[in-house]
Amino acid sequence: MSQLTMIHTNRAILTFIENQLTEAEKKDRVFLQTWPAGGHLLKQGQGNKYVFVQQTGLSKVHITEDNGKDFIVQFLGEGELLGEIEVIQKTPNLTTVTALTEVTAWCITTDYFAYLITHNPELNRLLLLSLAHRLNQTSARASYQQVYPAEYAMLKLLSVLATQQTSFAKKDLADYLGVSVRSFNRSLKQLRERSIIHPDSFDLYIERDVFERLMREYGE
Amino acid sequence: MSQLTMIHTNRAILTFIENQLTEAEKKDRVFLQTWPAGGHLLKQGQGNKYVFVQQTGLSKVHITEDNGKDFIVQFLGEGELLGEIEVIQKTPNLTTVTALTEVTAWCITTDYFAYLITHNPELNRLLLLSLAHRLNQTSARASYQQVYPAEYAMLKLLSVLATQQTSFAKKDLADYLGVSVRSFNRSLKQLRERSIIHPDSFDLYIERDVFERLMREYGE
DNA sequence: AGTAAGCTGGGACAAATGTCCCGTTTTTTC
DNA sequence: GAAAAAACGGGACATTTGTCCCAGCTTACT
Numbered sequence: 492m493s494q495l496t497m498i499h500t501n502r503a504i505l506t507f508i509e510n511q512l513t514e515a516e517k518k519d520r521v522f523l524q525t526w527p528a529g530g531h532l533l534k535q536g537q538g539n540k541y542v543f544v545q546q547t548g549l550s551k552v553h554i555t556e557d558n559g560k561d562f563i564v565q566f567l568g569e570g571e572l573l574g575e576i577e578v579i580q581k582t583p584n585l586t587t588v589t590a591l592t593e594v595t596a597w598c599i600t601t602d603y604f605a606y607l608i609t610h611n612p613e614l615n616r617l618l619l620l621s622l623a624h625r626l627n628q629t630s631a632r633a634s635y636q637q638v639y640p641a642e643y644a645m646l647k648l649l650s651v652l653a654t655q656q657t658s659f660a661k662k663d664l665a666d667y668l669g670v671s672v673r674s675f676n677r678s679l680k681q682l683r684e685r686s687i688i689h690p691d692s693f694d695l696y697i698e699r700d701v702f703e704r705l706m707r708e709y710g711e
Numbered sequence: 712m713s714q715l716t717m718i719h720t721n722r723a724i725l726t727f728i729e730n731q732l733t734e735a736e737k738k739d740r741v742f743l744q745t746w747p748a749g750g751h752l753l754k755q756g757q758g759n760k761y762v763f764v765q766q767t768g769l770s771k772v773h774i775t776e777d778n779g780k781d782f783i784v785q786f787l788g789e790g791e792l793l794g795e796i797e798v799i800q801k802t803p804n805l806t807t808v809t810a811l812t813e814v815t816a817w818c819i820t821t822d823y824f825a826y827l828i829t830h831n832p833e834l835n836r837l838l839l840l841s842l843a844h845r846l847n848q849t850s851a852r853a854s855y856q857q858v859y860p861a862e863y864a865m866l867k868l869l870s871v872l873a874t875q876q877t878s879f880a881k882k883d884l885a886d887y888l889g890v891s892v893r894s895f896n897r898s899l900k901q902l903r904e905r906s907i908i909h910p911d912s913f914d915l916y917i918e919r920d921v922f923e924r925l926m927r928e929y930g931e
Numbered sequence: 932a933g934t935a936a937g938c939t940g941g942g943a944c945a946a947a948t949g950t951c952c953c954g955t956t957t958t959t960t961c
Numbered sequence: 962g963a964a965a966a967a968a969c970g971g972g973a974c975a976t977t978t979g980t981c982c983c984a985g986c987t988t989a990c991t
Binding site for chain 4: 640641642670671673674677
């Protein structure tokens with residue numbers, strides 16, 4: 492299986508936007524914009540005028556269901572593309588994208604983006620790759636979050652978090668796992684009691700080899 | 712939100728394969744093959760030599776986790792494409808595809824498919840649409856299956872099933888919802904007791920208006 | 932500094948879901 | 962058409978997860 496990534500990044504697309512387009516091509520069709528933490532790049536149910544390529548910062552892609560609960564589809568980091576699905580399908584946004592830190596992103600008008608993907612083979616290829624990758628990630632995650640108890644998914648998450656410098660709000664991590672914050676805390680406590688994670692370390696952390704062993708236990 | 716589809720179909724791609732390619736183009740690169748119910752079109756972890764376009768029959772795309780449990784990513788019907796993600800990404804299969812009824816599918820060598828998507832704008836467009844659509848569906852489903860209790864997801868499933876003539880094995884429906892067969896049965900029983908579904912009808916069935924009302928109740 | 936707002940951690944209980952199991956029914960196979 | 966295999970339905974119980982709630986702690990604002 493391909494590596495699980497919690498924060499999706501895409502250097503190739505960022506490089507393309509920054510280096511493959513001339514100033515003349517960008518004109519007023521491609522420009523930078525900044526959102527403060529908490530700002531919305533896209534809103535569920537609305538149409539959007541731009542496709543974005545995140546340059547810096549961290550954001551979350553989430554769906555708010557009718558009962559008010561949130562599900563986090565993924566976290567986006569450097570270079571990731573957003574809003575392109577709606578352009579391809581010509582549908583309103585399925586998701587909301589909210590900045591978690593200050594976010595700077597390239598904005599590309601939907602018209603120009605639509606033009607680019609049909610006329611620029613390189614971007615077309617990068618887009619196909621990005622979609623394929625995200626489809627795999629989404630399926631793989633949906634699968635193990637359904638199939639394993641929450642604690643297992645949490646361990647996976649923690650092992651990924653350990654490689655991250657960023658700190659997340661508990662609520663966001665819980666939403667990502669599709670459990671309540673209470674359950675999230677409960678699992679954390681149990682992991683602490685079983686000395687699997689370090690209560691004293693700066694933040695949640697799990698040793699690589701401990702993680703591997705536990706995964707094997709679940710799999711047996 | 713776009714309409715939930717339980718069985719993915721794609722007439723456009725099937726039409727493309729059947730009508731847009733000449734016999735000379737097909738040669739030994741595009742041909743029909745048939746699998747009996749239970750046969751595997753793709754196997755998780757393996758590489759594949761062909762991309763398939765299902766012509767007739769019903770199949771399931773599923774992931775078997777290390778603990779032996781299955782998660783069904785989607786059901787495929789007429790025209791749906793499979794195996795293309797692996798070709799785009801050049802990775803082994805993430806999923807297994809198993810025929811539920813007898814399945815007939817066009818087989819396209821991976822080389823030729825890779826050629827087509829870079830040289831045929833029409834197929835390229837259909838592919839982008841298909842990927843975008845499935846990404847939306849997968850995200851939307853992962854979201855509500857995590858966010859709502861199983862019974863809600865089940866109602867959604869039943870309302871879709873009602874439009875289907877095909878009959879599914881309980882195990883497959885349970886795997887699709889990510890619950891045990893026992894839980895599935897329990898929920899069914901409760902729905903029957905609450906007279907929401909008809910115990911006597913040929914199969915599971917739910918009235919459209921009853922469904923709408925229940926959805927509203929969950930959302931409140 | 933001082934109050935309000937919002938995280939955080941966890942107790943107590945309720946509800947949902949899983950596991951194990953067994954008897955019945957349906958389907959397959961020879 | 963009988964035997965074997967698979968699917969079905971549900972009881973009893975264990976485990977997991979959610980809901981409600983409250984008290985302590987941090988952060989933001991004035």
